[in-house]
Amino acid sequence: MKNEELKIFAPATIANVSCGFDVLGLALDNVGDEMLIRKVAKKGVTITKIIGQDLPLETHNNVAGVAALALLAETESDFGFEIEIDKRIKPGSGIGSSAASSAGAVWAINKLLGNPFNSTDLVRFAMEGERLATGVAHADNVAPALFGGFTLVRSYNPLDIISINTPSKLYATVIHPQIEVKTSDAREILKTNIPLKDAIKQWGNVGGLISGLYTEDYELIGRSLEDYIIEPIRSILIPAFDPVKNKSLNAGALGCGISGSGPSIFALSKGKETALKVAEAMKSVYEKVGIEYDVHVSKVNKQGIKEL
Structure with missing residues (x-):
């Protein structure tokens, strides 16, 4: 298996941006989680290590695990993935802690699979992590993490994400x-x-x-x-x-x-x-x-x- 692992930075995000409840978000540059995602022979998803925060390792109780499983459910891969998370965004901080883990997991797995899914698909999978974390599958944190810059969730059904221009200053x-x-x-x-x-x-x-x-x-x-x-x-x-x-x-x-x-x-x-x-x-x-x-x-x- 070539390209067996990826180390990534998954950014913190600001959601709502005052007037845009559940529809507007932006990504930050120097705050975020680091994750290592590895392709392995065993099918499914295993969270092998979390440092920085006390969070569940069980795949079904972890936002990264749930998002990754949502992606894999739409593929026919005969291998699986291990995820290590260096959790630098505190849960409950309001800067997209669960979103960083969810988005990071699906972005890296998609890349290791050869990018079969587009960014909007990845938002849809990452939203399942948000559903686990908050009870609501909202996209205003995972969308900017995956698209970068400012994003607008124009519609949830069907999902329609629009990248918005980011002023340079x-x-x-x-x-x-x-x-x-x-x-x-x-x-x-x-x-x-x-x-x-x-x-x-x-x-x-x-x-x-x-x-x-x-x-x-x-x-x-x-x-x-x-x-x-x-x-x-x-x-x-x-x-x-x-x-x-x-x-x-x-x-x-x-x-x-x-x-x-x-x-x-x-x-x-x-x-x-x-x-x-x-x-x-x-x-x-x-x-x-x-x-x-x-x-x-x-x-x-x-x-x-x-x-x-």
Whole structure:
């Protein structure tokens, strides 16, 4: 068997991006998991090692295992795969921990098989990992991990993923308080009915954000990074959310919101210098809160998953 193993980097992601609940996401450049996927004679999928986090090795209880099995169910390969995960994204951090493992597994297996599936197929398989992790097969984290850059999930049925232009000077700053917010819990508190006036504002912002990304109009991007529907409810789960947002905007961020289901908070900025100032502003709030945190400053990753 040639090309028997692949070592890959699977990026962290920011989902929702304020106004795009379950449909918008972007990939980060310098935060992510490393994975080793090996072709073996024994059929099926085995998780042989996980370092960094205490996660299940049983294939059916592991998001990477479940996603990989979904892919293999549509092939007729007479061999199997072993997966090792160096888990550098903490589960429950709000930056796509389960998505990185799910997307990384299917991307690498597809490559080892000679790329029989396209990126949209891979999103579909990786969504099964998300279903295991959160109870909902959402694509707004796995899509940017697999496609790179910004992605829009235009439709779930049928699945239709659109790559969106990524402005060259756009940087993300993410602060991750060391508390866990489970996506399943964060979904339970959401309202199922929303006022029409809020929905109209949100649609306008999604359109504005997409337009701003294509035209590289940073001010329009900033004006569109407003969430009238999810953030007012979920922000109560995140310590010092409002002060972090206010200080980030004062430091020059284009916009600031909840990354995924939280507790991470993200800001987008024009240029690295501003993104670093925003990082200092976020830290200044959390120094007083007394909760440990990590801060990441990253260019938007246009490539997505890559071979190491």
